Amino acid sequence: MKNIKYYLLGGVITAFSLGLTSCELESEIYDSINGGIFPTTESDAEALVTGNAYSVFMNNGYDGMFNIATGVLLVSDLMSDYGECTWRGWEPILYNRWSVGNSYNDNHWRWAKYMGKITMTIDRIEKMDLSDDVKNKYLAELHCARGWLAFSMWDLYGPIPIADIETLKKPLEEQIIPRLSEEEMKNFIVTELTAAASVLPYSYAKESSEYGRFTKGLCNMVLLKFYMQTQQWAKAEELGRELTKAEYGYKLEPNYASIFKLANEKNAETIWAVNCLRGTQEHKWHPHVLPNDFPGSETLTKWNGYKISWDFFDTFEPGDKRLETIIYAYTGTDGTTHSEVNDKVSSDKLLYYGAIPCKYDCYDFVGTQGENSETDYIIYRYADAVTLYAEAMVRNQNMITDEALYWLNEIRKRAGLSEYQRSDFSNTRDFLDKLLLERGHELFFEGCRRQDLIRDGSYVDAIKHKCQVVGQTTLVNKNYERIPLPQSVINEGKGQIEQNPGY
Incomplete structure (x- = not known):
């Protein structure tokens, strides 16, 4: 039997087979990497960076920060004014009934552990004998990852x-590390992303083997989001x-x-997407949204x-072309006609809670087999950037x-709608209201709506309205713009880590 040694790499395990010996399995755990074995080469560095900088930003089944079941973008939209779900039991997310110890909010904390992995990798790459260009590129990707993850958690x-x-x-x-102050956290995000943006290329062509790696465009998009959420309008306008x-x-x-079609992956509107491929990385969009009687999808999980x-x-x-990616009326395989009028009458109807955000490969489903889709999952796109730019201005x-x-x-023109004239706006507030709604129509289920409402100052009222419409109770108040830390984190902090206000 092979004699296998395991090397602990900042939370990542790398196994090396060291030849046939006896039938005895031996394991040795080290608290650091033997620099004479790994990492030493440029390919080692690439593997190290890919494993530690990119693994958190995945959407592969139920893994990764962007997965369809519990990912941060998906859950953020469920927490917004239009997010609904047929599965009862999701009410804490849907109607903002957050409480300490609730598994729905605790789930996102698991991504925080990657911060340490990335920091350890930065230290290892800095010590490697690499060309300046290669080393600087990998370090920039790591700083991008650390800044982006910090923004998402913040x-x-x-x-x-x-x-x-x-x-x-x-x-x-045993060392207890307190939370950073608000100012320290903000400075950390800006410093990391700015440093990365100064090194990384603007973007990668879709033909490039580097496509999917972090870029200046991604760094600046995350920074734009950050400046918008912190109401630094001049900096946001500049970005x-x-x-x-x-x-x-x-x-x-x-x-x-x-x-959102498989045939048009890597299009020029995509700033960054999770690159998916059959058998390598696949997401579960369609099973999470399609009703089980939807026609033409008999081979899919629903x-x-x-x-x-x-x-x-x-x-x-009426006539909004974006409705082509929303299923709001259909005849089921059993002949039942589903629509808002027909299904809102009873909670046992498949469309009782709302319309279906099909979005990816809508109606043809060519990228999906069973429950897995190989169509790239878009995280940020240009329409998001330019509408934020308009708001910032x-x-x-x-x-x-x-x-x-x-x-x-x-x-609006792309959506087949009439253009606004200046006379259509009574004042700047009216413009911002119309833009906010336009972003909701444009970016539904792309993780933007909760942030938009919080930035606008209308989140609490929007959630109260949502709950009133469907007859649900909510705990929402200004404090609920953030979710509570897991109780385990508070306990382990021994008084040095404080819970968010209001919980």
Whole structure:
């Protein structure tokens, strides 16, 4: 039997077969890597970075921060004003009944552990004998990962504990690391993403073998989101303008539905997506949204889960082409006609809670087999960037600029809707209201709505309205813009880690 040694790599296990010996299995656990074995080469460095910088930003079955079942983008939208779900038991998410110890909010904390892995990897790459270009590129990817993960955790929980490298090198010493202050956390996010953006390329061509790795465009998109959420309008406007430069190569696709088609993967509107491939990385979009009697999908797994509430669906204008990616009426395989009118009458109807956000490969399902889809899962796209840019301009300048109106109308024109004229807005607040709704229609189930409502100051009222419409109770107040830390984190903190206010 092979004699196998396991090397602990900041939480990542690498196994090496060291030749046939006896029939005895031996294991040795080390608290550090033997630098003479791994990592030493450029390919080692790439494996190390890929395993530690990218593994958290996955959507592979139920793994990764963007998975369809418990991913941060998906759950953020369920927490918004239009997120609904047929599965009862999801009420804490849907109606903001957060409580300490609830598994729904505890689940997201697991991504925080990757922060230490990334920091340890930065230390190892810095010590490797690599060319400056290669080393700087890998370090930039790691800093991008650390900044992006920090932003994602801050968005949900607020500041988190972040261990420095010296603390991480002493795993046997019991050390309690308090949460960063709000200012320290914000500075950390900006410093990491800015450093990465200064090194990484603007973007990668879809033909490039590097496509899917982190880029300057991704760093600046996350920074744009951060500046918007912290209401730093001037910086957000500057970054929004930056992302429209030709060097990035981004543009709006002419057809909305095609953005999410397998045949049109890696399109110019995509800023960053989880690259999926059959047998390698696949996501579970369709089983989470399709009703079990939907025709033309007999070979697919269907659980009839997530919905767009009928209350929000009814805000779409007639003729909006984005409705082509929403299933709001159909005749089931048993001949039953499903629609808002027919299904809202009883909770046992398949569309009682809302319309189906089909989005990916809608109606043809070519990227999905069984319950797994190989169609790239888009995290950020250009339409998100330019509408944030438009909002930042109006908020920063306190006026409706020509460029802000231009970008709002570009989104509407693609959707087949009439363009707005200046006379259509009574004031800047009216423009922002219309833009907020447009972003909801454009970016449904792309993880934007909760942030949009919080930034706008309308989150609490929107959730109260949602709950009133469906006859549900809610605990929502200003504190519920963030979710509580797991009780285990508070206990282990021994008084040095405080719970979020209101819990």
